[in-house]
Amino acid sequence: MPPFDLPEGDPFGTHNLPYGVFSLPGSDSARRVGVRLGDHVLDAGRAAYALGSPYAPLLAQDSLNPLLAAGRTTWSDVRRALTAWVTVPAHQEAIADLLHPLSSVTLHLPFEVADYVDFYASENHARNVGQIFRPDAADSLTPNWKHLPIGYHGRSGTIVVSGTDVVRPSGQRKAPTDPAPVFGPSVRLDIEAEVGFVVGTPSEMGRPVALGDFREHVFGLCLLNDWSARDVQAWEYVPLGPFLGKSFATSVSAWITPLDALEEARVAAPERTHPLLPYLDDSAAEAEPGGYDLRISVAVNGHVVSEPPFSTMYWTAAQQLAHMTVNGASLRTGDLYGSGTVSGPTERERGSLLELTWNGRDPLELPDGKRTFLEDGDVVTLSAWAPGPGGVRVGLGEVTGQVVAGS
Known part of the structure; x- marks a missing residue:
C-alpha cells in the first residue's frame, strides 16, 4: 500500500500538498491533476469522484486552470478536503489505488500560461549587474529602481516544464x-534563479489590483529558471529591453505550491530606503508580511554553486502584482510573473552565472572543469524549500533543464 504514514519531516507531507499535472504510461495516458504526497502522486480527480466530493468537476481536468479560476474560497476548501483524504483513515482504502509512484508517471506543464511578466526585484542582483556594466557610475542602481518594480513582458509560448531540454539559441551579437x-549560437548562455507566481482569479480591465488583494488573485508559486543569452541581450536591449535574449525558453517546476502551504514562511520585506507612492507602500502597521523565506539551491551538473535566499528580495510579489496592474492592465487566469533573479549579499548567494563569474572574469571551478557560461550538455537544477509548521520543511520541488546544441 502507498505510504500514508510518511517519514517524519518529509518535505512533501500532508502540510504541503502541491499541485501538478501528470499522465500514466500506456493506454491510460490522459493528463490529469495530481497532488504530491511524499514520493507518490494522488490522482485528485478520481479521488474526488471516489469520495463523492463536490470538487470533482474542478479536479478531474487535464490542467489546473479550472481550479485556478475558482477563487480563493474554493482553493482553501479544496485544500481542506485533500488534507482530509490523505489523513483520515476512513478515506485511505478508497484512494489507495489512486496513489502512483512518481517514478512511474510523466509530469507536464501544470497550467496553461496566459501572460508572462518578469521582474528585476533583487537589490543585490541589480547592484551586481550595475557594477559589472557601469563600474564608473556613482550609483550602481538606475534612478528608478527604488521607486518601482522594473519588469518586462515575456513570451508565454516558450515556458516549459522541468526536464525539457533547452536548445542553445542563436541571434545577433x-x-x-x-x-x-555577427549571427550565430549564443556563447554566453546563462541562468537566472527565480520564483514564479501563478495567478488564479482574473481582474477587470481598468481596475488596478491593490496590495492587500494579492492573496485573492495569486494561487501559488513555483520555481523558475529564466534562461538568458547574455551576448544577444547586450546587443539588442537598448533602448527597449529584453527580447530574443530571453524569449527562447523559460523553465518552471512541475509542482505549484499553494500560498496556503507557506504561512510559516511569510516574513517582512527588507527595510525601505526611499518613500513609496501609496499604491506600493507596504509600511503600514496593519500590512501583512509581503516576503517569503524560500531557500534556493542552484546546481550545475549536480554540483551546487549557489544558494540564493528569497527573503532578501526588495520588491515583494504583492508589490509586483500591484505595479503591473496599476495602469489598468487586467489579470487572466494562468498569468505567470517571475520575481527576477534571486541574489543574496554574498558571493555564494548569487543567482546567475553573470554574477557568479563576474561576467566571465572569475570562472567557476566545477568537478568537470571550469565554467564562465553554460556549455552544451550542462544540466542546471534549481531546488528549494521553505520553513513549515513545527519546524518541518515545505519542499518546492525542482526545475531542471539540459542545454543542447542548436540545429
Missing part, C-alpha cells in the same frame, strides 16, 4: 571591439 554584429 556584437562585442564592443567588433566592427559589426
Whole structure:
C-alpha cells in the first residue's frame, strides 16, 4: 500500500500538498491533476469522484486552470478536503489505488500560461549587474529602481516544464571591439534563479489590483529558471529591453505550491530606503508580511554553486502584482510573473552565472572543469524549500533543464 504514514519531516507531507499535472504510461495516458504526497502522486480527480466530493468537476481536468479560476474560497476548501483524504483513515482504502509512484508517471506543464511578466526585484542582483556594466557610475542602481518594480513582458509560448531540454539559441551579437554584429549560437548562455507566481482569479480591465488583494488573485508559486543569452541581450536591449535574449525558453517546476502551504514562511520585506507612492507602500502597521523565506539551491551538473535566499528580495510579489496592474492592465487566469533573479549579499548567494563569474572574469571551478557560461550538455537544477509548521520543511520541488546544441 502507498505510504500514508510518511517519514517524519518529509518535505512533501500532508502540510504541503502541491499541485501538478501528470499522465500514466500506456493506454491510460490522459493528463490529469495530481497532488504530491511524499514520493507518490494522488490522482485528485478520481479521488474526488471516489469520495463523492463536490470538487470533482474542478479536479478531474487535464490542467489546473479550472481550479485556478475558482477563487480563493474554493482553493482553501479544496485544500481542506485533500488534507482530509490523505489523513483520515476512513478515506485511505478508497484512494489507495489512486496513489502512483512518481517514478512511474510523466509530469507536464501544470497550467496553461496566459501572460508572462518578469521582474528585476533583487537589490543585490541589480547592484551586481550595475557594477559589472557601469563600474564608473556613482550609483550602481538606475534612478528608478527604488521607486518601482522594473519588469518586462515575456513570451508565454516558450515556458516549459522541468526536464525539457533547452536548445542553445542563436541571434545577433556584437562585442564592443567588433566592427559589426555577427549571427550565430549564443556563447554566453546563462541562468537566472527565480520564483514564479501563478495567478488564479482574473481582474477587470481598468481596475488596478491593490496590495492587500494579492492573496485573492495569486494561487501559488513555483520555481523558475529564466534562461538568458547574455551576448544577444547586450546587443539588442537598448533602448527597449529584453527580447530574443530571453524569449527562447523559460523553465518552471512541475509542482505549484499553494500560498496556503507557506504561512510559516511569510516574513517582512527588507527595510525601505526611499518613500513609496501609496499604491506600493507596504509600511503600514496593519500590512501583512509581503516576503517569503524560500531557500534556493542552484546546481550545475549536480554540483551546487549557489544558494540564493528569497527573503532578501526588495520588491515583494504583492508589490509586483500591484505595479503591473496599476495602469489598468487586467489579470487572466494562468498569468505567470517571475520575481527576477534571486541574489543574496554574498558571493555564494548569487543567482546567475553573470554574477557568479563576474561576467566571465572569475570562472567557476566545477568537478568537470571550469565554467564562465553554460556549455552544451550542462544540466542546471534549481531546488528549494521553505520553513513549515513545527519546524518541518515545505519542499518546492525542482526545475531542471539540459542545454543542447542548436540545429
